[in-house]
Amino acid sequence: MESLINHIAVAGETLFQVKWEAKQIQFQETRKEFEGDTTLVVFPLAKVAGKNPEELGNALGAYLQENVDFVESFNVVKGFLNIRFSDHYWLTALEQMRSAESWGWATPNSKPRIMVEYSSPNTNKPLHLGHLRNNFLGYAVAELLKANGHTVTKVQIINDRGIHICKSMWAWKNLGNGETPQSSGMKGDKLVGKYYVEFDKTYKSQITDLMSQGKTKEEAESHAPCMMQAQDMLRAWEAGDEGVVNLWKTMNQWVYEGFNATYQKMGVDFDQLYFESQTYLKGRNEVMKGLENGVFFQKEDGSIWIDLTDEGLDQKALLRKDGTAMYITQDIGTAILRFEDYPDTVSQIYTVGNEQEYHFKVLFKVLKKLGWPQSEACHHLSYGMVELPEGKMKSREGTVVDADDLMEEMYNAAKEVSEEQGKLSGLEDQEKVEVYEKIGMAALKYFLLRVDPKKNMMFNPQESIDFNGNTGPFIQYGYVRTQAIKRKAAEVGIVISDKKTKTLHVSERELIKLLYQYPVILQSAAALYDPSVVANYAYEVVRQFNAFYQNCSILREEDEAARSLRLELCALTGDCVQRSMSILGVQMPDRM
């Protein structure tokens, strides 16, 4: 490709005595209704040369065919020069891919450390569909950066402190009768979540009572006994009250056990955990330091602020007048702690919903003003909401889709379809379970990851468990085909021989072309922090493979050289698809 650009530049000078800039030499994919492997857009060149695009295209095509060994033929349609490369060119490309360690992937840990934060749950209720999108996205971006050579640390901030957990604590203490995950048989996060809901019910009824006694809505909301007691608990917690702290520890522990079970099913992991309870004080100290250094200012009431009006933003509070930490205070503390823990970190990626965009703009500016230049490379991986056909998820209206429930549904759907197909008859029960899990999770993850992260997306339960078409199982199925061929080849003793074929079938050619793009795909996906690029690419590869599979027989091919080529193509496709999907956190079964 490089040499093609050079040749065109030379042709410009020798044929037309003009100098073309590199950016005027534009290539694009050849539309499939025309013949060619790449297409040169002639218009910009014609403009500079003052020639008719069609004539110029023909002259240029003839020149390239004459002077470039891998240019086999050309045709000109309007102002587009379609160039066809020789089979030899593509066979060389295939050889290059085959001899690469992991074609398309950079050397592991050859680039600086990036931290990727995702999940960031509150410890008062179970994980739901929104968390699934968050976790899958964060995990995938982390893996994508790894594939591009970065050292990656996956981190989580756990919001274990604050009024929300105190609400659950209050309800459990007053209404729980000592119930535990063991005694109730409930997952810990579900149990704690149950009491959060209980609190809300009590709170509402107390508000109603107070309002019927003549209080205004605001008064009722702030004077409801349960709320005042929950706030007492928060103060007691901050003061280190032993009873409150112990209850806090116990209930959080239940939640962590529940979360860990869910994370394991989801197939996500973390290298390092950060707890708000351990960073909010540091945040306060950092803000105080900033105040001393004159980066921030204090208002008369004692609250501390930053003035970002020169950056086009507003003034923003960083610490309350009573000196307690706010949401942003603890984020400042956490970010700085991470830079201190991992001094080689060049960037932090925050996987957090798009409703926090303003928050992160402010956070990065604050960090910069506090003297952390890494903050300029920090990125808020902002993603859109997952909507349901009946509207938004609202916990109060019971329309939240629980993560555990959904994963179980996906498993059951995968099991049902698999049993219907009856292709797993030879397997042990345990092996079958693994396959069902892989299929169910593939459907779910792919469904959530194939969409551009920044867009809101629609989650339709019926469509998500469809295993046909542009879905995770479709991709798995393509992979399974490559593995089946590999197995069969070994069984009948067919091996890849040294005999090299000279000519390519159209669908072989197209498949090689697509596989050859892999490095570029990974780089652009990483540059955009967008795993959907990889998801859609994997789909294209499998589609192309299926066409190839349909058109070319592999094991039954008589010609040894052609058979070898096809086996190689199978292996390469399987590898590419498997590694692409591993970036998305999707595992591949060997059969399905």
Next chain:
RNA sequence: GAUUCCGUAGCUCAGUUGGAUAGAGCAACUGCCUUCUAAGCAGUCGGUCACAGGUUCGAAUCCUGUCGGGAUCACCA
């Protein structure tokens, strides 16, 4: 109101340095299993790229405005 993201086929989505007749899947309809797994392949049907201007050889893509939807604009998290 201000800021910001979004609006592409009946539905869900691709389409990123401006390029040819705007692409997939689902849904509906046709074909293809004695041949490597039919969770597949091939095909038909389906479009005023929200709307109106502008920039130019060329606009779904860039600019301006309008309409529609989401998010944010707290000493909440």
